[in-house]
Amino acid sequence: MTRKSRLHIPHPSARPGDKPDFSYLNLSPAGAADKPAIDVPTREIEHLSLELVRVLDDDHHALGAWNPNLDPEKLQVGLRWMLLNRVFDERMWQIQRQGKITFYMQATGEEAVSIAQGMALRAGDMCFPSYRNQGLFLLRGTKLVDMMCQCLSNTRDMCKGRQLPVLYHNKDANIFSLSGNLATQYPHAVGWAMASAIKGEDHIAASWVGDGSTAEADFHHAITFAAIYQAPVILNIVNNQWAISTFQGFAGGERRPFAARGIGLGIPGIRVDGNDFLAVYSATLWAADRARRGGGPTIIEHVTYRGGAHSTSDDPTKYRPKDEWKSFPLGDPVERLKQHLIVEGHWSDEQHEEVIDEYRVKVLAAWKEAQKFGTMTEGPFLDPSEMFDDVYADIPPHLEEQRRQMLALEE
Amino acid sequence: MTRKSRLHIPHPSARPGDKPDFSYLNLSPAGAADKPAIDVPTREIEHLSLELVRVLDDDHHALGAWNPNLDPEKLQVGLRWMLLNRVFDERMWQIQRQGKITFYMQATGEEAVSIAQGMALRAGDMCFPSYRNQGLFLLRGTKLVDMMCQCLSNTRDMCKGRQLPVLYHNKDANIFSLSGNLATQYPHAVGWAMASAIKGEDHIAASWVGDGSTAEADFHHAITFAAIYQAPVILNIVNNQWAISTFQGFAGGERRPFAARGIGLGIPGIRVDGNDFLAVYSATLWAADRARRGGGPTIIEHVTYRGGAHSTSDDPTKYRPKDEWKSFPLGDPVERLKQHLIVEGHWSDEQHEEVIDEYRVKVLAAWKEAQKFGTMTEGPFLDPSEMFDDVYADIPPHLEEQRRQMLALEE
Amino acid sequence: MPQMNMIEAIRSGLDVVMTRDSNTVILGEDVGYFGGVFRCTDGLQRKFGEHRVIDAPIAEGGIIGTAIGMGVNGLRPVAEIQFADYIYPGFDQVVSELGRLRYRSGGDFFSPVTIRTPCGGGIRGGQTHSQSPEAIFTHISGIKTVMPSNPYDAKGLLISSIESDDPVIFFEPKRIYNGPFDGDPDKPAVPWTSHPKGEVPNGYYTVPLGSAEIVESGDELTIITYGTLVHIAQAAAALVGVNAEIIDVRTLAPLDTRTLTESVKKTGRCLIAHEATRYSGFGAELTATVQEECFYHLEAPIERVAGWDTPYPHAFEWQYFPGQKRFAAGIRKVMEAK
Amino acid sequence: MPQMNMIEAIRSGLDVVMTRDSNTVILGEDVGYFGGVFRCTDGLQRKFGEHRVIDAPIAEGGIIGTAIGMGVNGLRPVAEIQFADYIYPGFDQVVSELGRLRYRSGGDFFSPVTIRTPCGGGIRGGQTHSQSPEAIFTHISGIKTVMPSNPYDAKGLLISSIESDDPVIFFEPKRIYNGPFDGDPDKPAVPWTSHPKGEVPNGYYTVPLGSAEIVESGDELTIITYGTLVHIAQAAAALVGVNAEIIDVRTLAPLDTRTLTESVKKTGRCLIAHEATRYSGFGAELTATVQEECFYHLEAPIERVAGWDTPYPHAFEWQYFPGQKRFAAGIRKVMEAK
Ligand SMILES: Cc1ncc(C[n+]2csc(CCOP(=O)(O)OP(=O)(O)O)c2C)c(N)n1
Ligand SMILES: Cc1ncc(C[n+]2csc(CCOP(=O)(O)OP(=O)(O)O)c2C)c(N)n1
Ligand SMILES: [Mg+2]
């Protein structure tokens, strides 16, 4: 084509073979962002969408107004959950690679989002997760073996064999059913929160989408309804810099942080260091308090990095530098909380390794246990006639008939 | 229900029987807003989305940096087009009331948007209008009789009888085909502009939606794509305060102006006095220049008021004060340009009345002419077998067959 | 017995459920203060408050998406989509979420949303205010699709739909909101007061989902249809002078197959009709089902009478609409076959 | 003759058109730098530049909406929707805009968008990576719906689709991207190299839209199907040992009715099959059409073999999929009838 195109095409700062370059990230130093009262008018706190709320500094000390001043015990609990999340992901990844489950997705590098937020929310608050929130499921008491059984689509699978691995749910723990369709859960969270408000309850809802998913229509529906009805909801955008092969610039992240997406509707946004457990916890608590007291929705952008491949179907070396994560200026959330605890004298490398070992054993034991309920190749198997259940509350005649036909064939 | 709802329900400032109250509008005085250069970074011009660009002051003088300093002749041309728009609408409304067309929609009170913007754009720029942009069609040379024939669905109807009245198009004049579905044209405009950029041309696109329509998904798609690819497009939001029965607060207008909807994506927004011909013209020229020089998209919010009913199917006295328009602080765009020209010594009440009379005659003559091409009750009639044309480029066999069947029945 | 038109019957149904179950909420464009562009929710906001009858922004996807979330939180949302032609922006939420939630969560979650929406032509609404997209929804497992043809059924089916724990798409043929319609737009409008199904109890009653109704018994021909065309069928059968059994499908999915097939087995001839575009319309499924079950009883090919495979044109509304003439031609064709 | 799998054939088709017509542009999620999650556009951005092979944000509605605008401005956009399961957020733009534009503007405007999207199951994708929503699109007037079953047709039909001034929804059955598939997932994968339709010319050629193909001639039974199931049909017919005429529909709308009906008139028996959910699936339209045209030639009810009326379950993929066994049972039923 001879004509000269003027179309702007976003370019990531580095492609395979290039030196990683995160200079595009606008970083504030730890402790720099002010912490407004929850009832300050939105206009006065817009700047929080452009700065970066950080608590942990480069020397692993906690500072500033956003320091939630958590007990060391609580921080240790948080670290442990993050470690479990990571160990679980590692094992499940291997298991997929061995062909024992069909698919898997890790949260590696993003564990603080689920764990710190989960700890800051109350048990009655309803979560509408994305597929990288397995930490939330763990934290809220979903058994390892139950998550594994879901991934195995076996006889103990909570989804009765109907969903791709990782598309969990946990009704008792107030975690919604994961969809394979991106961002659809966002308006659900807003609707749930509206219902909570209608009923005069003080439960709030929280939902998560990735940077790439913000381009979907449901993102717009959610923020619009949340703003109009001042729904008590926290709308999280986990900006891990990448969708699949496209970087966050292809979701409109080149000019403004995602945290700013709601300011045109009067929704405050907080841009937070997503790898800083303390900052994430603190921002969540602030937004939750605000929502609970009738202050309406908050958008939280978590600046983080997708440490692993998009999924087991993906090979990231095709589109980004192999070692990009190592250069990510906000580091690794597990490592940062560990160092903070060590610096404060509440943790040690030995303890850390011990916990990892303990979790490896625990996860392996769970895997052994899970397989008892069936694998892809070995029984017990789910009864295929269950395929016709739960399409409707009661089975209609045509599905009864189809079930009959299927069973006749199976014989 | 005994439980106490905390859901925020937006309330308009006045309902039928109440005194109109526009104190919610945040008005800047004429001349107050600064006019940045077109290449100033978006962040530095965000405030334009919160202020109000006005040129005409209460004494009908033009002032400030946004004054486009148009020749009086050009202003007279603009006034004439606005008058034609209004006279046309008045007549067509009556015609619908007489049962001679099935439906009609007026632009009463919003004429400056189409006329001033149409004059500020170039002929090669492509327009993706809403149903209140009949002024654009007139200005770009669509004959009155052609517009009337569309409303009559008669033998000269550009839509061949297929569309509801007012859903015009004019390919030669670079005006896209109107859809009955709200906001769908917004991404079309962005795609068209992207194509223009790909081809290296300097034509830009412009589109219009109402305040209510900004809640639709396509609004989000359009601003997202426009921001990412820096498409040369002007995205207008005509905030006439009302959708059908719901005021602009039900589209999220309570906390922030619609002009601010893009700032989270780095799209500058200009909030303009939509009833100030000079301000609208000037803002449009600014945005068009910016787009043409590679500066990307601009959102323009036109603050105006829907002077009439939503459509001929609507009765606004059911949901808003009867005389609300009279209290609208930004007045009537026709009256304001008229007074400006009079104050400047380039117009008179007599001239004004003369033009109106002239247009009434002209519109009536066009109506007489249009009816020759058929009315709802009298021929000539369109050939119903044309119903099967243009579904596809060529008629496929099954539609040939259906056409045959239909003709057999008609006999 | 009170006389109601279809709008009043729908409003009465909403009123009854809202009164019985304080978890029932209504949301949609212009449904609140104004009472809906077709007045179906008129007066309900005044009665139940603006936190239960909620005006919504113009975002059909958002309306359905948030309604799902409300349903998950224990409410029973009734969403109105102003015209069926405008349901498509919410289509993903219907297919991927509303229809799938119970299944994918192994029965743990569900959301009992009812979506009401006026459909069909005959009001000179042009191609964006006249569509009948029901066939599309019948292909989506996990949702139920309903279309009443008269006030009595409208109220009874609507109450069943709202009370159902399954999601329901409830199509309201707007041409017959105010009165039954025999297909002749030039005749003076007939009110529901003159029709037995215009008698509607004030209180609670239901018409069960999944059951068709034999509107007229006959033995020469079975006419299977629904919505506005039930009335055209009656007029056309009278015109031709055929003793037709006319069946109103009422619930399109899941289908009351037995009522349909028993009739066709009896009459040996079948005509299937709807206003929607013919190609891949719901008539295709009805035809396929009937021929599968009744093949050996059929004396003639099953005939379909439907809208043409074009958009609904403003000027040619009555050429597009499958009126008495086209219907009668279809009847003659089936009757004359072999 | 070069050997290509379906991915390579599609890529070759895109390459050929991009080379011949500089107005052709590609856009979609991950289609550019990366070359598509199924690699169909691999290398094309390097060859044609990032202004013609454009990575898009994750917004199917935006992709289709902007593609329409590009088409109006003289480009010929080929949009990729990553999985057919994700086309629904763009459904409104397809129905209300893409399918209506030419009609509503009296022929003055049109937008020649082609939407490519992988469909179907058999890759253990669960209920959100396995759907076959083609029936829905066949009900929308103004668009054409295509589904190839082999590399040769895929390239030829794709070129025709892109060159067509009508909008086309082009479904790619992903299970047969890499090789034909007889329905047995436990057998080693068969590559396209072993199949005559894996021979694909490098250059330009077309397979016309609107024409079905007789894949195997026979006189005992007509099997009408498309996509992956063409191959299952062949295997099942061989298994049962019936001399079946197997027809690959290829273009679902508009339909090549004559090829279908002539065959059924010849054989007197007909089985119709697709992977999609049965109820209101495209098989319903095929059944209705065939019975209308061939009623007097039919010796047995037309039988439908299809996916069950449930979502596509991850664990029961092969019980859901209409494989050889179910297909063979269908064939036996038709053959044994009467
Ligand atoms: C509606 C829809 N479109 C496309 C996809 C395919 N897809 C799955 S994940 C993904 C990338 C999402 O990126 P992001 O939102 O940033 O989340 P992350 O994976 O980084 O957590 C895509 C395109 C999908 N699942 N749903
Ligand atoms: C997708 C869609 N939903 C609903 C409607 C019905 N409708 C037509 S105009 C209108 C109000 C639009 O308000 P606004 O966008 O403010 O435009 P205005 O009429 O004030 O110019 C509504 C709800 C529609 N035409 N399309
Ligand atoms: Mg991401």
Ligand SMILES: [Mg+2]
């Ligand atoms: Mg408005």
